[in-house]
Amino acid sequence: MTEANKGYFTEENSADVVISRIAETTDPRLAEVVGAITRHLHAAVKEIEPTQEEWLAAIKFLTETGHKSDDWRQECILLSDILGVSMLVDAINNRKPSGASESTVLGPFHVPDVPELPMGSNICLDGKGHPMQIKGRILNTEGQPLSNVKIDVWQTNDDGFYDVQQKGIQPDFNLRGVFRTGDDGTYMFWGAKPRFYPIPDDGPVGKLLGSLGRHPYRPAHLHYILEAEGYETLITHIFDPDDEYIHSDAVFGVKESLLAKFDLIEDPDRIAKEHPEGPFYEVEHDFVLAPAS
Ligand code: BEZ
Ligand code: FE
Numbered sequence: 086m087t088e089a090n091k092g093y094f095t096e097e098n099s100a101d102v103v104i105s106r107i108a109e110t111t112d113p114r115l116a117e118v119v120g121a122i123t124r125h126l127h128a129a130v131k132e133i134e135p136t137q138e139e140w141l142a143a144i145k146f147l148t149e150t151g152h153k154s155d156d157w158r159q160e161c162i163l164l165s166d167i168l169g170v171s172m173l174v175d176a177i178n179n180r181k182p183s184g185a186s187e188s189t190v191l192g193p194f195h196v197p198d199v200p201e202l203p204m205g206s207n208i209c210l211d212g213k214g215h216p217m218q219i220k221g222r223i224l225n226t227e228g229q230p231l232s233n234v235k236i237d238v239w240q241t242n243d244d245g246f247y248d249v250q251q252k253g254i255q256p257d258f259n260l261r262g263v264f265r266t267g268d269d270g271t272y273m274f275w276g277a278k279p280r281f282y283p284i285p286d287d288g289p290v291g292k293l294l295g296s297l298g299r300h301p302y303r304p305a306h307l308h309y310i311l312e313a314e315g316y317e318t319l320i321t322h323i324f325d326p327d328d329e330y331i332h333s334d335a336v337f338g339v340k341e342s343l344l345a346k347f348d349l350i351e352d353p354d355r356i357a358k359e360h361p362e363g364p365f366y367e368v369e370h371d372f373v374l375a376p377a378s
Contacts, residue, residue: 100127146289153288159193163290166190166336167299181317184226185375189338191320192308193285194247195239201263207275208262211255214243214277217347217366218359222270223311224373230270231374237263237310238274245282278347278366279305281330294335301335304328309372316374323370345370 094102104120135143153160165171171190179188202208209216223234239261241247248259264272286294286301294301305325312318322338323345324331331339350356351364359365 096131100124103127146293149289153290158285158288160288160290162193163284163288164293166284167290167294169337172337175320179317181375182226184373185317186319186321186372187340187342188319188321189340189343190336191310192336194249195237195308195310196249196258196261199237199239199258199261199263201265202274204264204267204271205273205275206262206264208238208258208260209242209275209277210259211242214280215366216360216362217276217278217368218273218350219276219307219368219370220271220273221370221372223266223272223313224270224371225316226373226375230266230268231313231316232266232268232270234266234270234311234313234316234374235263236266236272237312238276238307240276240279240307241282243277243280245280276307279307279325281305281328284335299335300330300333302330303334303336304330304339306338307368311372311374313374315377317377319372319374321372323368 092098092102100123103123107116107119133139150160150164162171165174175188175190181187219238223231223236225231239247242251242255242260244251246255248255248257248261260276262274264274266272281302281304283301284303285291291301305328306322309321309323310318311321322343324339324343325347326344327347331344345368348367349364350360350367356364
């Protein structure tokens with residue numbers, strides 16, 4: 086028995102006594118994780134000195150967060166998102182070599198097995214919003230184009246909702262698509278200029294944001310997952326730098342390198358050739374994949 090293990094629980098030695106009960110046969114990683122959480126949690130409680138009522142309010146908040154979660158709605162992940170923990174875990178697990186594109190949060194609205202489309206397709210099936218041409222290259226860190234890269238993209242419609250949030254209102258697979266690069270490593274498709282939108286804020290996490298004087302909005306963005314054999318999978322976004330929430334993303338997902346340029350094309354020659362229906366936005370953004378480690 087260690088000294089702490091033999092001791093009675095006191096305010097001073099609280100964390101040591103709890104940690105000393107972890108059996109030596111415990112999986113070392115689990116012991117490390119529970120030990121660190123115990124130490125930091127006890128330190129926080131000692132700093133806060135909650136009243137019994139405050140402690141119960143915290144338990145009630147966590148209980149509501151659990152009750153709000155199901156297979157589709159993940160309120161616990163939202164809590165992690167608004168506290169910056171999701172982005173911190175992402176940063177720790179995606180340290181990229183110099184020159185490689187940066188990652189950001191996946192978010193809850195990715196759909197697996199979206200149909201693959203020919204390059205140049207229009208993923209905007211509801212016809213809402215400003216038409217936007219999205220294009221660029223997928224490169225390796227030596228600047229060479231990468232072929233056979235699977236490009237999985239998704240975005241909200243002009244009302245600020247993903248198709249899966251409005252089943253029966255938006256067409257299935259609206260503003261989603263999978264594309265595959267050819268030998269030149271380029272990609273191009275059409276969508277709609279994205280807009281800012283709120284993260285789901287009708288639960289305890291939304292209430293907490295309100296109590297903290299924080300808004301629930303994410304600046305306008307487009308999601309990407311890029312997958313290629315021999316390279317690290319890249320989960321990322323591009324953002325509209327002119328969005329009013331670009332400096333206050335509710336989930337801290339914005340990085341300077343992910344700001345794209347959204348240009349309004351009004352040149353009659355280009356309109357005639359590329360989009361006879363009228364002016365359109367153009368976004369050009371290259372991605373650089375890191376080699377698999
Ligand atoms: C999203 O960008 O889709 C998202 C990310 C985090 C929380 C909610 C939504
Ligand atoms: Fe999103």
